Amino acid sequence: MNFFAQLKLAAVSLRYNKSRSFLTTLGIIIGVMTVIAILSLLEGLNRKIKTEFSMLGSQTIFIQKVEWMISTPGNRQQLDFEELRKRPNFSIKDAEALALLPTIEVAVPTIDKGVGNLKRLGNTAQNCRLKGTAEGGDLTSNWVVEEGRFISREDRLHRRMVCVLGAYVADNLFGAENPIDKTIDVENHRYTVIGVLEEKGTMFGNPQDNVVIIPVSTYLKYNRMPRGWRSIWGGLTIEALPKRGVPLEDAMGDVEELLRIRRGLRYDEDNDFGLNTQQMIMSALQGITSTLWIVMIGIAAISLIVGGIGIMNIMLVSVAERTREIGIRKAVGARDHDILLQFLLESVLLAMLGGLVGILIGLGIARLVSALVPFLDAASPWWTVVLGFGFSAAVGIFFGIYPAQKAAKLNPIQAIRYE
Amino acid sequence: MIRLEKVSKVYDSGHVVVEALTDIDLTVDEGEYVAIMGSSGSGKSTLMHILGCLDNPTSGSYVLAGYDVSAMEPDALAKVRCSSVGFVFQQFNLLPRLTAAQNVELPLLYSSRPASEREGVVEEMLSKVGLADRGHHRPNELSGGESQRVAIARALANDPAILLADEPTGNLDTTTEEEIMSILDELNSQGRTVIVVTHDETVARHAKRTVHLLDGRIV
Ligand SMILES: Nc1ncnc2c1ncn2[C@@H]1O[C@H](COP(=O)(O)OP(=O)(O)OP(=O)(O)O)[C@@H](O)[C@H]1O
Ligand SMILES: [Mg+2]
Numbered sequence: 179m180n181f182f183a184q185l186k187l188a189a190v191s192l193r194y195n196k197s198r199s200f201l202t203t204l205g206i207i208i209g210v211m212t213v214i215a216i217l218s219l220l221e222g223l224n225r226k227i228k229t230e231f232s233m234l235g236s237q238t239i240f241i242q243k244v245e246w247m248i249s250t251p252g253n254r255q256q257l258d259f260e261e262l263r264k265r266p267n268f269s270i271k272d273a274e275a276l277a278l279l280p281t282i283e284v285a286v287p288t289i290d291k292g293v294g295n296l297k298r299l300g301n302t303a304q305n306c307r308l309k310g311t312a313e314g315g316d317l318t319s320n321w322v323v324e325e326g327r328f329i330s331r332e333d334r335l336h337r338r339m340v341c342v343l344g345a346y347v348a349d350n351l352f353g354a355e356n357p358i359d360k361t362i363d364v365e366n367h368r369y370t371v372i373g374v375l376e377e378k379g380t381m382f383g384n385p386q387d388n389v390v391i392i393p394v395s396t397y398l399k400y401n402r403m404p405r406g407w408r409s410i411w412g413g414l415t416i417e418a419l420p421k422r423g424v425p426l427e428d429a430m431g432d433v434e435e436l437l438r439i440r441r442g443l444r445y446d447e448d449n450d451f452g453l454n455t456q457q458m459i460m461s462a463l464q465g466i467t468s469t470l471w472i473v474m475i476g477i478a479a480i481s482l483i484v485g486g487i488g489i490m491n492i493m494l495v496s497v498a499e500r501t502r503e504i505g506i507r508k509a510v511g512a513r514d515h516d517i518l519l520q521f522l523l524e525s526v527l528l529a530m531l532g533g534l535v536g537i538l539i540g541l542g543i544a545r546l547v548s549a550l551v552p553f554l555d556a557a558s559p560w561w562t563v564v565l566g567f568g569f570s571a572a573v574g575i576f577f578g579i580y581p582a583q584k585a586a587k588l589n590p591i592q593a594i595r596y597e
Numbered sequence: 598m599i600r601l602e603k604v605s606k607v608y609d610s611g612h613v614v615v616e617a618l619t620d621i622d623l624t625v626d627e628g629e630y631v632a633i634m635g636s637s638g639s640g641k642s643t644l645m646h647i648l649g650c651l652d653n654p655t656s657g658s659y660v661l662a663g664y665d666v667s668a669m670e671p672d673a674l675a676k677v678r679c680s681s682v683g684f685v686f687q688q689f690n691l692l693p694r695l696t697a698a699q700n701v702e703l704p705l706l707y708s709s710r711p712a713s714e715r716e717g718v719v720e721e722m723l724s725k726v727g728l729a730d731r732g733h734h735r736p737n738e739l740s741g742g743e744s745q746r747v748a749i750a751r752a753l754a755n756d757p758a759i760l761l762a763d764e765p766t767g768n769l770d771t772t773t774e775e776e777i778m779s780i781l782d783e784l785n786s787q788g789r790t791v792i793v794v795t796h797d798e799t800v801a802r803h804a805k806r807t808v809h810l811l812d813g814r815i816v
Contacts, residue, residue: 179706506690509651511679511707513672590651
């Protein structure tokens with residue numbers, strides 16, 4: 179008997195027992211639904227994290243007084259603020275020394291602060307930040323210059339009164355006007371616009387395009403380096419980018435060694451600075467998502483096993499009910515494997531129908547959650563659907579093989595006489 | 598065509614051992630019309646099952662159309678059943694969920710005949726038994742005689758050389774019995790080997806030779 183005829187046979191037989199078939203597949207439906215929904219949400223979360231952090235520059239080492247920490251339920255470190263306060267500030271000289279490392283492409287000293295609303299000719303840009311940086315700062319912070327140019331070495335050395343505008347600032351202060359060579363006032367100082375940046379969007383809800391970027395030297399001419407508590411997060415940050423092809427870990431090793439030497443730290447003393455990378459946040463978040471993974475795998479495995487046992491049970495009932503049918507089929511020429519295939523296809527089809535319903539409900543749940551939770555966008559790549567079908571087919575085969583074998587091995591005469 | 602030598606069948610259910618057939622020697626030539634008679638429990642059905650390759654003999658040899666089928670594997674037996682033997686049961690044994698035409702189609706599916714041929718064969722077989730217009734009916738919409746005719750059409754679907762009928766008229770009244778037997782007569786007259794099991798002398802009279810069984814032996 180050919181495969182297609184067998185498939186039709188299985189489908190007809192399932193349709194004959196519609197409500198029983200549906201109830202049997204509930205376990206599979208729940209299992210596949212869980213997998214699809216959670217996978218879609220995790221994938222959405224992962225993509226979100228990746229795009230958000232790509233703004234930071236994936237290879238950039240952020241050298242600061244403090245190490246970034248992510249508070250997870252299992253990891254609630256206490257910060258020793260007294261110790262942090264006593265840590266030395268970074269200086270421009272540190273950045274210059276780091277830039278000389280053979281593994282480092284650029285090391286850019288940066289510092290920033292909030293400057294509130296900026297005004298120009300009746301236009302307002304709200305809640306802006308002023309950032310001092312140096313040549314190469316566009317590379318370390320993943321800025322793309324849309325028009326004009328970025329801060330140059332000369333701008334820094336001559337403490338020029340020039341600025342590069344974030345897209346939001348440019349749009350709100352200049353509208354349709356071309357800002358290049360025009361001026362804006364920030365904290366009573368007048369800067370000439372030399373460049374405009376491409377839009378970046380938000381990073382975890384924080385706008386990124388509300389910046390005014392000026393040479394770090396100019397920034398420090400008018401602003402004192404923060405001291406005490408405020409220096410912990412408000413001090414100088416050195417953004418260092420490894421040379422092309424240099425592994426991030428190697429570059430970080432070199433940076434750490436140089437900073438320890440410059441600060442005269444003994445071998446048994448801890449670092450009094452933090453080397454931060456996008457990867458650290460990623461791996462911390464990965465820890466959270468891996469917990470979700472385990473929960474998902476647990477729920478899915480249990481419901482798939484329960485579903486599988488349900489299918490096995492119903493198939494055994496079906497084989498018993500249809501013993502006579504099996505006998506007759508064998509009497510007219512069905513081989514053992516024809517019968518095996520008939521019942522196996524029935525259980526696989528049953529499981530895959532459950533899988534299909536589970537996939538649809540799972541995708542629906544993922545959609546619903548992304549509609550309700552603002553920062554979550556579920557993504558359901560094609561492989562989650564394939565996975566859902568694959569799992570349900572596997573359950574159908576695994577739990578269907580025993581009843582099908584039982585059917586195939588029946589003796590035709592005894593089966594025909596079965597009442 | 599059929600050649601049984603010293604065929605025995607023993608049912609061993611653990612505590613009871615029943616010797617249903619003992620040392621059966623039987624030869625049936627191509628085109629013969631044989632009736633098997635005997636009292637209830639004499640082993641007629643058991644013999645038919647072995648002839649129809651539904652069961653293996655416990656000992657002895659069975660050569661069918663030149664092939665020794667007594668030691669064949671289940672799948673090989675299934676192939677023989679599919680292509681060389683048609684079996685008609687007392688209880689009709691149609692699949693209740695399928696229509697008459699689908700029942701007739703079954704052996705064609707298992708012999709992997711292409712769909713394009715199947716429809717024509719089914720039609721031909723149903724008209725052979727006079728039910729050309731009842732193909733879409735289900736078994737519960739057919740009378741006993743009609744059901745048995747569908748069963749005969751099904752047995753003939755793969756054009757087997759041998760037709761085996763185990764009390765084909767046992768559940769039918771005398772008029773219907775005549776209908777069924779005239780179909781078997783005609784099939785035999787066309788050259789098909791027909792073996793029919795019966796209690797009934799009038800049925801046995803249709804056959805050209807009668808074999809009597811008593812307690813599992815031919816007498
Ligand atoms: N599966 C079986 N297990 C044990 N004994 C069996 C089995 N099938 C048949 N027998 C026994 O074998 C003997 C022959 O049975 P069989 O069915 O061949 O008789 P029969 O001649 O067809 O009788 P009837 O005319 O009533 O149909 C009987 O004694 C029966 O009890
Ligand atoms: Mg009998």
